Structure formats: structure tokens, C-alpha cells
Amino acid sequence: MKEIALGALLLMAMGLGACSTVVPATLYQMRGLDPLSADPADIALRVDLPEGLGLLPGSGSLRLRATDADGAEMVGSYPITMVGDVLQVEPASHADLRALQAEIRARKAADPDGVTGSLSIDFEPCSETADIPDRVVVSVDIRLAADGPFLPLLRDAPLADALEMAALEELTLCP
Template sequence: MIRPLFSMIPAILCLAGCSVVTPAGLSEAMRLDPLQTNPGDIAVAVSVPDAVQLRDGDATLYLGFQPADASLEPLETTVPLGIKSTGDLPRAPLAGKSIFVFDITPEGAETVSEIQKQIRDAKAAGTEGLGTLSVSVNGGCLTAEPDNGFFVSTWLRAAPSGEFVQLTREADLLPATGDDPSKVWPAC
């Protein structure tokens, strides 16, 4: 069974005492208004070992709102992310690393815009609840065994003219895979 990479990251971050979250990343995440930001403006970059190959749709963005009143249905959507083909990277990849930059596809942006409006309307009507915005890597494959750990870091850009801000420092996910990355990704 292939497990999403980023569904493991929150647990790893907590185990690490949140020491991998950068101050600039925390600040950028706090400035991002997921209900007002144009979905087409959001870009996410992920640094992974060269041995990981990702394609369009291998990453997804989830936006959801769980009303405090359990009798109300959650408002949520998950949309596939596409790999940007431009050379727009947060930095040059380190030796043995690849950086993949993802954005929301035009079709996905429409879907996210619809959910944003539904959540804004619910909140305007006085509905209390908890919102969630997350990115998951749900696909991809290994071209080889990664050398020297399975280090991953992430960046966020909330405006096309803005710069990428590093959200997380490199964290070794190898222990979370039971020292076996093939539990997360199959061979290509």
C-alpha cells in the first residue's frame, strides 16, 4: 500500500519538536488566507532525493472546513496538482536532490474557488468550524534506493510575483518508512 508522503510529515514534525518548520515558513503560512487567495497563485515546491520521480497528479491539495456542529456536512475538496514546467525553483537543487514545483491545475482552481466560496458563505452565516489546507504526495516511484537517508523539504509561494519561502527544513523520512522507502513508493 502506498502511503501519502505528506500525511507523514505532520507526525514527523511533531516528533522533531517542530524544529524543522522555519520561522519564515511559519510566517508565510500564517499570512496565507486560504479562503481569499487565488488558487491559481499558489505554488508548492518539494525537494526529494533524485531517486524519486514525480508526475502530474502525483500530488494533491486538500481544502476543507469541518463545522463545529456535527449535524452539518463538511465542505471539502481534493484537487490534483500539476508539475510546473518552468525553471522557477526556490533554489538550485542540492547534490543528489530534485525539486518539483507544483501548482493547481486550471480545473482544480475552479473547484477550489467553489469550495472557498461555500466556506466563506458558511462562515458569514455564523458557522463555526475548523479549516484545513494540506498538500499530499500520493504517487511517484523510485528509480533507485535513495543514498544517505530520505530527506525532504518544502516551500510555499502564495503569489506568482512572490518568492518561495521555505516551510520546512530538511527532515529525514526514512525512519517513518521503517527504513524502507519502497513502502511509500514502488519501483518505477
């Protein structure tokens, strides 16, 4: 599956890497965000792709993964959906995601240094036309609370760098 690895971009944005397209002011505001306690209903992403590109319906998922010191993995994948121009975890998955968050929090409380994890959101982009520009960029805004504003997370990040494919020409045509 050709997915935008927003998870990697989000991890970079949360301070685990460096990227010139990440908005520093948003990183500062995200410093207290804990994926293990954030309400899935409150977090949303708005993806801005160039005209002619879109998101393949039904291709999105949020993945929460953690590993404890013994190598045991706790993994969940939850469908995301577009609500207007916003990506959110489908409401039917909120309870399951909250349960996994609680399980990981409990293991982390028992062994604070032994549990590591990641949170990623993946989706497959598509093209509305066969003509794709040579340079395509994506911008992403994130909302951390249901009543909060959208904050710029990434600005003009090269889409090719975020794709798990060799070339943009491999994009699926949008339905």
C-alpha cells in the same frame, strides 16, 4: 496510497504544531495566509527530494476540508500537477476550488467559531532505483503569490516521518 502528508507538515508550519525543520521566517511571512481567500493559481510548492527519488506522475491532489458545528462536511479534492519543478493546482480545477472556498467562507461568516478546516497537499513519491538510502530528507519551498518569491518552508525533514508507510523500501518505482 503511500503519500507524503505535506498537509500535516503545512499545518505544523502554519503554527498548529512544532517541527525543527520548519523555517521560522517563512512562518512569520505566512501569518496572513488564508486558505479560504488565497487564489489557487497563486500558491505553489517546490519539493526537493534527493537524487533518485521523484514524484509519481498524476498522484498529487490538494484537499480542502471543513466541518461546521452541526458536523456537516465540505470537502474538495483537486488534482495538482508538476509545472517544471513546481506543484500547482491544475488550472481546470481553479473554479471548483474557488467555489468551495466561497462556500466555506460563507458558513464561517455565519458561525465564526463553529467551522474548522484543513488544507493539505498529498502526492506519492517514487524511486528511480531499488537502492534507497537509509536516511532520506525532503525540503519544501512555498510561493504565496504568483509574482512572489519561493520561501523555504521545510528544510531537511525526514521523509520517513512524512510517509504513511512503515519503510522507505515500500516506495513505488518511478515510471
